[in-house]
Amino acid sequence: MTNEELKIAVSALFPSVTYDETGEYLTVLISPAELSPLMNGLRSNGDLSFDYLFCLTAVDWKTHLTLVYHLQSKVHRHVLVVKAKITDIANPVIETVSDIWQTANFHEREVYDLFGITFTRHPDMRRILLDESWEGYPLRKNYVDENMIEI
Amino acid sequence: MAETEKMIFPAQLHQTADGGIVVSKLDEMINWARSNSLWPLVFGTSCCAIEMMSAADAKYDWSRFGFEVARATPRQADLIIVAGTIVMKMAPVLKRLYDQMPDPKYVIAMGACTISGGPFFYNTYSVVKGVDHVIPVDVYIPGCPPRPEALLHALITLQEKIKHETYFGKSKETGK
Numbered sequence: 634m635t636n637e638e639l640k641i642a643v644s645a646l647f648p649s650v651t652y653d654e655t656g657e658y659l660t661v662l663i664s665p666a667e668l669s670p671l672m673n674g675l676r677s678n679g680d681l682s683f684d685y686l687f688c689l690t691a692v693d694w695k696t697h698l699t700l701v702y703h704l705q706s707k708v709h710r711h712v713l714v715v716k717a718k719i720t721d722i723a724n725p726v727i728e729t730v731s732d733i734w735q736t737a738n739f740h741e742r743e744v745y746d747l748f749g750i751t752f753t754r755h756p757d758m759r760r761i762l763l764d765e766s767w768e769g770y771p772l773r774k775n776y777v778d779e780n781m782i783e784i
Numbered sequence: 785m786a787e788t789e790k791m792i793f794p795a796q797l798h799q800t801a802d803g804g805i806v807v808s809k810l811d812e813m814i815n816w817a818r819s820n821s822l823w824p825l826v827f828g829t830s831c832c833a834i835e836m837m838s839a840a841d842a843k844y845d846w847s848r849f850g851f852e853v854a855r856a857t858p859r860q861a862d863l864i865i866v867a868g869t870i871v872m873k874m875a876p877v878l879k880r881l882y883d884q885m886p887d888p889k890y891v892i893a894m895g896a897c898t899i900s901g902g903p904f905f906y907n908t909y910s911v912v913k914g915v916d917h918v919i920p921v922d923v924y925i926p927g928c929p930p931r932p933e934a935l936l937h938a939l940i941t942l943q944e945k946i947k948h949e950t951y952f953g954k955s956k957e958t959g960k
Contacts, residue, residue: 763873782907783907
């Protein structure tokens with residue numbers, strides 16, 4: 634499907650979502666509450682069948698956090714980006730998608746490790762790269778490290 | 785005995801009717817043997833390790849100087865070439881490996897990362913800024929990564945250091 638066709642197909646399933654069409658891929662902008670039903674629909678719908686989550690990451694915009702999901706369909710060869718905006722900086726929480734795509738298990742642990750975003754219903758929510766005793770989340774903009782020499 | 789051979793083997797040969805008598809110091813003999821059979825630990829954390837492997841291969845062949853017996857266990861090694869970036873998570877592992885090595889033991893810090901953190905000195909939360917924060921270093925090799933020749937030079941420098949140690953008791957120079 635082309636980006637235009639994807640937009641029509643996604644809108645038919647989820648009329649409330651908005652889009653960003655400036656990039657190479659069609660980007661779906663949602664709130665965290667919409668995540669689970671949207672992702673389940675994208676995966677299970679036969680015309681979309683996004684069966685491959687090839688990137689899951691987060692961005693710290695200081696005022697808010699964004700979860701970014703890159704999805705691909707191995708059947709239809711199309712790509713879609715989903716961005717979920719988290720406004721609660723102090724206690725960022727979003728639902729897991731590890732029940733939809735197994736690969737999200739480790740990706741979400743990495744995001745938790747480095748951004749401090751908690752994923753609800755995640756089967757094993759703990760740090761993956763850093764020490765268990767590590768304090769803070771290094772990729773957050775407000776991260777303070779006394780040993781770090783900044784330039 | 786020729787002048788060059790004297791430098792290689794630390795002894796004087798006195799000719800007698802039945803052959804000869806070798807006169808040497810025990811320390812010098814032992815150090816000669818030790819420095820020519822340094823067993824490095826198989827330890828590499830990044831690209832410097834590739835250069836270290838090159839130093840072991842046929843082209844550079846560090847076995848010419850007695851370094852070829854690389855050991856996969858610290859208990860049989862007496863030299864650790866820290867070849868690559870050491871991160872905070874790796875530091876306790878490296879310390880443990882060093883502690884498990886039997887004395888006398890030596891450390892070569894290979895490359896910019898192990899000397900100071902190198903390209904990861906600024907704006908990094910995860911990299912140890914110099915491996916000498918974790919274990920004592922005998923020889924530093926600058927470079928990113930250093931060439932195999934540089935590693936060989938460092939190994940020969942370490943040999944020179946060992947040759948000047950006092951094996952029975954503490955060294956006058958290093959205190960090790």
